[in-house]
Amino acid sequence: MYSQYKSHDDATLSYMEDALRHVHTSKDVFFHGRAGKNAKAQAGALRKELMKKHKVDGETNAETWIPSKMRREMNAWQDDMSHEIDVSTELDANFNFPKINLMSHWVEQIRGYGPQ
Numbered sequence: 001m002y003s004q005y006k007s008h009d010d011a012t013l014s015y016m017e018d019a020l021r022h023v024h025t026s027k028d029v030f031f032h033g034r035a036g037k038n039a040k041a042q043a044g045a046l047r048k049e050l051m052k053k054h055k056v057d058g059e060t061n062a063e064t065w066i067p068s069k070m071r072r073e074m075n076a077w078q079d080d081m082s083h084e085i086d087v088s089t090e091l092d093a094n095f096n097f098p099k100i101n102l103m104s105h106w107v108e109q110i111r112g113y114g115p116q
Contacts, residue, residue: 003106013107020103027100043085050081 002016054077 003103003110008110013110017107020107023100023103039088043088046088047081047085050084054081 002012002019005012008016
């Protein structure tokens with residue numbers, strides 16, 4: 001909104017810079033939904049690996065577990081797996097929104113060429 005002002009001074013440009021800084025400090029909320037192909041592929045590979053490990057663990061302990069314990073273990077494992085995959089996806093995601101990158105150049109452009 002600040003960029004649409006008809007005229008600017010140092011105060012309005014600093015407001016614009018502060019707003020952009022706030023966007024950059026809050027942008028991690030978009031990481032999970034912004035995972036690229038590589039991050040999704042790595043999350044899929046992690047899921048397969050965790051499922052293999054769980055299958056081996058389950059086969060070794062299945063004979064001694066009663067159904068209620070098996071259910072609790074399965075729910076705990078699913079929660080752990082979901083958490084691990086979410087963390088993996090967030091770590092491998094990138095924040096490449098061209099429009100937000102473009103905004104980072106506005107202040108210097110306005111200072112150099114004026115608001116219009």
